[in-house]
Amino acid sequence: xxxxxxxxxxxxxxxxxxxxxxxxxxxxxxxxxxxxxxxxxxxxxxxxxxxxxxxxxxxxxxxxxxxxxxxxxxxxxxxxxxxxxxxxxxxxxxxxxxxxxxxxxxxxxxxxxx
Amino acid sequence: xxxxxxxxxxxxxxxxxxxxxxxxxxxxxxxxxxxxxxxxxxxxxxxxxxxxxxxxxxxxxxxxxxxxxxxxxxxxxxxxxxxxxxxxxxxxxxxxxxxxxxxxxxxxxxxx
Numbered sequence: 304x305x306x307x308x309x310x311x312x313x314x315x316x317x318x319x320x321x322x323x324x325x326x327x328x329x330x331x332x333x334x335x336x337x338x339x340x341x342x343x344x345x346x347x348x349x350x351x352x353x354x355x356x357x358x359x360x361x362x363x364x365x366x367x368x369x370x371x372x373x374x375x376x377x378x379x380x381x382x383x384x385x386x387x388x389x390x391x392x393x394x395x396x397x398x399x400x401x402x403x404x405x406x407x408x409x410x411x412x413x414x415x416x417x
Numbered sequence: 418x419x420x421x422x423x424x425x426x427x428x429x430x431x432x433x434x435x436x437x438x439x440x441x442x443x444x445x446x447x448x449x450x451x452x453x454x455x456x457x458x459x460x461x462x463x464x465x466x467x468x469x470x471x472x473x474x475x476x477x478x479x480x481x482x483x484x485x486x487x488x489x490x491x492x493x494x495x496x497x498x499x500x501x502x503x504x505x506x507x508x509x510x511x512x513x514x515x516x517x518x519x520x521x522x523x524x525x526x527x528x529x
Contacts, residue, residue, distance in 0.1 A: 309459070404475065
């Protein structure tokens, strides 16, 4: 089955700096790559996603890039703010299948220091 | 505004008990999922369902079963709870044409 590896497991940045989280996946048929943010004590929420026919997608301070050849994708957060502190999960979905279930990475604890 | 509801936020059960975790969604989603979340391991898929009465094993189904008798409800069953099933359990749902999940708030289960 699919395997998703996520790095780093923890990341601390100064407010205003950029943060980058990287993920690799194993199944070349995967075609959907979402990122979820989970604040302490809350449910994960989708913040951005990208499909395999696109190399980059941006939404205000958040961007995701995808390299299908290398089978890796990254989350970029610019001008970080304290409210960006959370656990971030990457995930991938197979190109086929009954429910297009997601396989998640192990998570990155991002801390933005004021 | 809550769209995926998990019946309990916290549960404490004894070893050997049969445990039911309930999840209800009001978005008419075809797909429903159960994950467990453990520190350093991320979210691991236990079971999922793509239609009423249909179910498929995820990556870690051992010790669990599921039931989906109605479209809106997906139940996770621990047949005989063990201490290694102490975890946060997250339910999620998605449509048949979209990939994105809506998660419930989670149930933190402690087995003693």
